[in-house]
Amino acid sequence: MIKIENLHASIDGQPILKGINLEVKPGEVHAIMGPNGSGKSTLASVLAGREEYEITEGSVTFEGKDLLDLGAEDRAREGIFLAFQYPVEIPGVSNINFLKTAINEIRKYRGEEPIPAKDFLKLVKEKSALVELDNSLASRSVNEGFSGGEKKRNEIFQMAMLEPKLSILDETDSGLDIDALRIVANGVNKLKSADNASIVITHYQRLLDYIVPDFVHVLYNGKIIKSGPKELALELEEKGYDWLKKDQVIEA
Numbered sequence: 001m002i003k004i005e006n007l008h009a010s011i012d013g014q015p016i017l018k019g020i021n022l023e024v025k026p027g028e029v030h031a032i033m034g035p036n037g038s039g040k041s042t043l044a045s046v047l048a049g050r051e052e053y054e055i056t057e058g059s060v061t062f063e064g065k066d067l068l069d070l071g072a073e074d075r076a077r078e079g080i081f082l083a084f085q086y087p088v089e090i091p092g093v094s095n096i097n098f099l100k101t102a103i104n105e106i107r108k109y110r111g112e113e114p115i116p117a118k119d120f121l122k123l124v125k126e127k128s129a130l131v132e133l134d135n136s137l138a139s140r141s142v143n144e145g146f147s148g149g150e151k152k153r154n155e156i157f158q159m160a161m162l163e164p165k166l167s168i169l170d171e172t173d174s175g176l177d178i179d180a181l182r183i184v185a186n187g188v189n190k191l192k193s194a195d196n197a198s199i200v201i202t203h204y205q206r207l208l209d210y211i212v213p214d215f216v217h218v219l220y221n222g223k224i225i226k227s228g229p230k231e232l233a234l235e236l237e238e239k240g241y242d243w244l245k246k247d248q249v250i251e252a
């Protein structure tokens with residue numbers, strides 16, 4: 001699905017990612033944890049194709065294609081979805097129209113006809129139920145005036161509608177109350193299949209009680225310094241990151 005090799009990225013000449021190696025296969029969920037400022041959101045942004053980052057070294061292959069060669073729109077059309085840490089508001093554009101346009105863009109890219117209105121409405125009904133999204137939110141402008149939790153839930157609704165191959169969730173759990181956390185996590189779990197994969201960025205083990213990852217990686221200072229099974233998240237919760245930093249110094 002996606003293979004990241006020796007990825008280095010900078011912003012304004014400042015190196016942020018310093019040699020990331022990560023392979024995610026279909027059907028897998030990978031969690032990325034790490035201290036503030038370690039580069040987690042940068043990795044998500046670089047994969048989604050945000051242009052302010054300069055890739056200085058390395059490669060990313062997605063479904064056999066050179067991802068770094070594609071613009072952000074084409075990456076989305078190829079099936080990469082980024083749920084933002086801070087979802088943006090788009091005043092004047094209804095959620096429904098936004099999603100219809102996005103779905104039809106993907107269909108056009110695949111050489112398919114636009115989605116029939118009846119099928120689209122059925123999809124909206126089905127997927128909004130999945131994340132228990134209030135119907136009134138679906139018809140409002142994208143995220144405008146939504147509470148923090150509603151924005152996050154709306155991100156998962158968008159993800160459900162677009163059915164991406166690779167979903168990258170950047171701190172989707174931050175700002176969610178316990179019920180919303182469970183709903184969002186259930187949505188992610190129900191969307192999981194043998195053909196898609198997720199990268200879940202989080203600070204808290206509690207999300208991983210609901211979304212059980214196949215692998216946990218620790219990102220520190222722009223590098224993955226440790227990978228392990230889901231139990232690693234529990235260990236991090238208990239011990240913090242200091243013990244790993246020490247390891248890194250010894251290795252260096």
Ligand SMILES: Nc1ncnc2c1ncn2[C@@H]1O[C@H](COP(=O)(O)OP(=O)(O)OP(=O)(O)O)[C@@H](O)[C@H]1O
Pocket residue numbers: 011012014016034035036037038039040041042043052
């Ligand atoms: N646009 C930018 N300009 C300058 N520095 C940046 C920019 N974006 C990110 N950085 C720096 O890159 C580093 C990594 O940031 P990033 O947001 O990727 O970390 P993070 O691991 O997601 O942190 P957090 O857990 O706090 O969300 C930080 O030191 C940050 O200040």
